């Protein structure tokens with residue numbers, strides 16, 4: 001399969017690879033996927049006092065499109081409020097990266113990961129209402 | 131060194147220049163273009179002579195009688211003809227067939243079709259090394275078993291079944307034995323005087339011949355009968371109709387002739403390259419070879435790099451042409467059914483690479499591949515949350531995954 005230039009760019013130079021301290025109350029972790037399915041994504045966000053995402057990190061086990069989707073997502077969420085970040089849809093990611101239909105589920109995984117990370121940080125902050 | 135480096139000889143091989151030359155001599159008006167079935171002029175006679183020379187070359191490689199060779203379009207057709215042909219011919223004796231879970235799709239899907247027609251098929255589990263033992267076959271035989279179909283060399287993991295021993299079991303029990311030898315002909319010794327095989331599928335394109343030509347060996351003593359699956363002009367003694375493709379057949383004949391002369395030398399050389407490759411990769415942490423290493427075709431290495439997903443690994447290895455058992459490389463999102471049947475966990479199946487070495491692979495190619503794979507695995511492990519967890523001492527089997 002041929003990869004789009006954007007997928008290749010994120011794959012060659014992934015942004016924001018790493019991990020944040022999960023014991024920090026301002027850090028939310030979303031871990032989605034399963035090794036048996038061939039993809040596991042860990043996306044972490046750190047929010048400041050105003051509920052704005054000031055940092056994001058990821059690590060992904062999966063295909064190149066999954067790696068690119070999570071890398072792109074970390075770029076997109078930085079500087080956004082939590083509410084704003086929940087609006088990100090897998091379609092936006094797939095469109096931006098030019099993913100073919102068989103790779104759509106990789107972008108779905110990224111959407112699931114950011115949602116899980118947001119839910120996690122909200123829970124930690126005792127603020128579970130949606 | 132020319133990039134990308136081809137390391138996928140189990141998928142197909144380039145045509146040997148000697149083969150291409152022989153084929154080119156069977157196409158144009160100045161050359162041997164006739165229909166081998168034309169009996170009325172020398173164009174036909176000459177073409178027929180070329181076809182019969184090729185038949186002899188194929189027969190010589192596997193030590194059988196040329197009259198036991200039936201041309202087909204490849205191993206897929208030969209498998210279909212053998213399995214459906216024998217099942218249809220012997221259906222009054224019984225309707226039970228035995229095969230294994232790690233056969234090529236040409237065999238598995240032929241068996242599925244027979245199931246739809248009312249036959250019953252037992253799919254044997256290989257052992258964890260990928261091998262089927264003669265004892266397993268013997269235990270599974272029933273009074274109504276008519277056919278056993280097993281591959282000689284597995285296309286994904288390269289492991290070699292003991293065809294000679296299994297043939298003793300099937301012959302003793304008067305059951306037809308079909309062997310898919312697409313991956314073994316010209317790489318391992320095949321002697322049909324010694325091996326009690328009744329039907330054998332062959333192909334040219336895994337052995338430096340052209341795609342689209344193969345053959346089915348059909349034993350004459352004791353005689354094995356099959357129902358034709360393609361009807362028409364009665365070519366190939368009625369077993370497979372269709373005008374013979376002289377250039378393709380000549381190509382296969384030349385490829386098999388060369389193999390007979392050079393296979394031992396070539397096997398030694400490819401085995402040495404594979405051993406070099408394995409030595410170069412073994413020092414990476416958490417690597418696993420899939421399939422038996424001693425009973426293995428010389429050019430195959432199938433290896434899993436734990437915590438790294440196969441498709442992303444291939445993406446990092448774009449200078450190397452190889453294949454992976456990862457689901458992400460297939461349309462089905464299922465990892466390799468062969469690796470799963472070995473009892474490998476899905477993770478290791480997703481993390482596998484098949485590297486296959488052949489006639490034109492050099493030591494320099496292997497050095498380069500080793501270096502690139504080291505780099506790619508390290509890079510992707512940096513990116514892998516599973517690697518982090520492994521390094522933190524987390525038991526991944528105990529984690530509750532949100533499987534989707």
Ligand SMILES: Cc1ncc(COP(=O)(O)O)c(C=O)c1O
Nearest residue numbers: 204205206234236285312313333
């Ligand atoms: C074991 C095995 N059987 C059958 C085939 C099919 O052969 P062909 O491509 O000649 O139809 C292949 C190769 O694809 C193979 O590896």
Ligand code: FES
Nearest residue numbers: 039062063106458
């Ligand atoms: S993670 Fe499997 S195809 Fe993308």
